[in-house]
Amino acid sequence: MTIKCLRLASILYLLVPNLIFFCFWTSGVTSFVGLLLCGYFLVREFSENDFESTQRGSQRDLWVLSVCAVAITCICGISGLCYQTFDYWCHNTKFYELYRYDWPIRIPGDGPVTAYYYGFYLVPALYSKMAGKISELAIFLWTFVGFLLGLSWLYIVLHKKILFVFLTLTIGDLPHVLKSIFYKIWGHLYEFGDFGVEAWSNFENSLWVPNQVIPTLIISGMLGYALKEGIRLERMVLPVALSFWWAVFPAFTCGLIVGILILHKWCTRKGSFHIATAVNEVLLPCLCCAPVLVLYLSHEKPPISGFIWQFGESMNSRAIEYSVNIGINLIVFYLGYRFLTGTDSKRLPGLPLYLILFFIAVFPLYRIGKVNDFLFRGLMPLLLIVGLYMYQHLSAPNGTLRLLTQPSKTPVRWAVAVLLAASSIIAVSRIGRAAYINKATGELLPEHVSFVPIPYDAYANIYEVLKARWSQTEADQYVGKQDSIYERFIAPRHSYNQ
Numbered sequence: 001m002t003i004k005c006l007r008l009a010s011i012l013y014l015l016v017p018n019l020i021f022f023c024f025w026t027s028g029v030t031s032f033v034g035l036l037l038c039g040y041f042l043v044r045e046f047s048e049n050d051f052e053s054t055q056r057g058s059q060r061d062l063w064v065l066s067v068c069a070v071a072i073t074c075i076c077g078i079s080g081l082c083y084q085t086f087d088y089w090c091h092n093t094k095f096y097e098l099y100r101y102d103w104p105i106r107i108p109g110d111g112p113v114t115a116y117y118y119g120f121y122l123v124p125a126l127y128s129k130m131a132g133k134i135s136e137l138a139i140f141l142w143t144f145v146g147f148l149l150g151l152s153w154l155y156i157v158l159h160k161k162i163l164f165v166f167l168t169l170t171i172g173d174l175p176h177v178l179k180s181i182f183y184k185i186w187g188h189l190y191e192f193g194d195f196g197v198e199a200w201s202n203f204e205n206s207l208w209v210p211n212q213v214i215p216t217l218i219i220s221g222m223l224g225y226a227l228k229e230g231i232r233l234e235r236m237v238l239p240v241a242l243s244f245w246w247a248v249f250p251a252f253t254c255g256l257i258v259g260i261l262i263l264h265k266w267c268t269r270k271g272s273f274h275i276a277t278a279v280n281e282v283l284l285p286c287l288c289c290a291p292v293l294v295l296y297l298s299h300e301k302p303p304i305s306g307f308i309w310q311f312g313e314s315m316n317s318r319a320i321e322y323s324v325n326i327g328i329n330l331i332v333f334y335l336g337y338r339f340l341t342g343t344d345s346k347r348l349p350g351l352p353l354y355l356i357l358f359f360i361a362v363f364p365l366y367r368i369g370k371v372n373d374f375l376f377r378g379l380m381p382l383l384l385i386v387g388l389y390m391y392q393h394l395s396a397p398n399g400t401l402r403l404l405t406q407p408s409k410t411p412v413r414w415a416v417a418v419l420l421a422a423s424s425i426i427a428v429s430r431i432g433r434a435a436y437i438n439k440a441t442g443e444l445l446p447e448h449v450s451f452v453p454i455p456y457d458a459y460a461n462i463y464e465v466l467k468a469r470w471s472q473t474e475a476d477q478y479v480g481k482q483d484s485i486y487e488r489f490i491a492p493r494h495s496y497n498q
């Protein structure tokens with residue numbers, strides 16, 4: 001597969017759920033304009049040549065990536081083949097309600113449209129509707145394709161070294177490793193509050209929110225490739241905008257980075273701003289995701305939000321929590337860029353990384369969501385790009401040997417490399433858990449392994465499962481507002497769930 005084909009496949013994959021959104025979640029002029037824009041974007045992709053490259057994946061590359069995509073699809077719990085985290089009560093319920101009810105989903109049946117991000121589930125749910133039953137094969141294959149596309153971008157940036165792809169996926173978990181060691185020896189470092197101030201790697205997040213990790217892999221890997229090859233970052237606006245219906249916080253944080261870098265280029269490079277480019281490649285994609293934003297803002301009750309010092313927990317404990325979970329990562333990331341990324345012309349530009357490190361330091365100070373979803377999910381694309389920076393040079397031919405065996409500063413380089421690699425310990429333990437607790441071992445060794453996949457139809461809709469398994473607060477934050485702008489001007493009038 002060529003780079004251009006990979007770009008086309010990625011755009012199409014992200015775009016199809018947006019087409020479904022404009023078909024079923026909007027009406028009138030909004031629906032017509034949205035479908036027209038999606039068609040325009042797709043046609044335009046065929047004529048663009050920014051992602052033209054002589055690089056081409058071999059049959060071996062395809063086999064390696066396919067095996068890895070199948071493995072992570074199983075490990076993350078899709079279709080109930082391996083251990084499933086608690087969040088699958090939500091995932092399976094969303095899939096079930098999309099299969100069972102008319103679109104858009106309304107709670108109650110004659111009420112406002114639910115303000116939730118359903119992008120990931122729509123294609124397998126549409127197939128399930130046509131088949132007349134929940135299709136686990138459809139959601140497995142859809143997930144597999146998403147992981148295959150996302151991993152492919154990382155694989156290309158990291159010189160086709162699958163080990164470094166794995167290490168990039170685990171970036172961010174070093175504090176978890178160090179805390180686990182500390183806990184076994186001395187106990188807790190700090191008191192746990194009502195929400196966490198910490199970062200989870202993309203591998204860890206894939207066990208909880210594969211629906212958000214998949215678009216994150218695609219847009220972050222594509223951005224890493226664009227930075228490496230010097231491709232115009234205006235070309236990144238479309239995939240980020242299409243991801244908004246899939247994963248609001250990763251799309252927001254990645255979009256923020258891309259937007260700042262584009263503005264910086266326009267302001268510092270003479271002749272880089274062109275009105276036609278700004279309209280076609282920046283404004284129109286943003287307009288395309290505007291109805292999704294209006295839907296997200298149409299909550300009856302807004303999610304919990306505010307600065308972390310507004311929530312009453314001990315600030316001494318919060319300061320320790322921030323220092324351990326965020327501070328350690330920041331120090332290691334800076335040292336990694338300083339000592340492991342080389343100094344030649346192939347080094348990725350420093351501005352994006354420093355911008356990302358700044359946001360990793362600042363975002364934890366503000367909470368959005370009961371469990372701080374903004375931080376856990378919003379950092380995902382930032383951590384992936386950091387991982388590409390850390391390993392892009394090491395993954396080059398002879399890069400590890402050349403860099404880590406240089407006489408100058410060799411001990412420091414080895415220490416930083418070991419710390420970065422130590423993040424993967426958590427992921428290795430999760431892989432071991434999935435290998436031990438799964439459908440096969442549950443059937444073959446029932447006396448040793450207890451594994452029952454989480455059902456799809458245990459609850460009628462997302463509101464019921466959130467209220468029963470989480471809290472009333474979390475259930476209320478996704479209920480739509482009856483007199484919102486979305487309900488008055490965008491939502492279709494003919495669909496009422498019974």
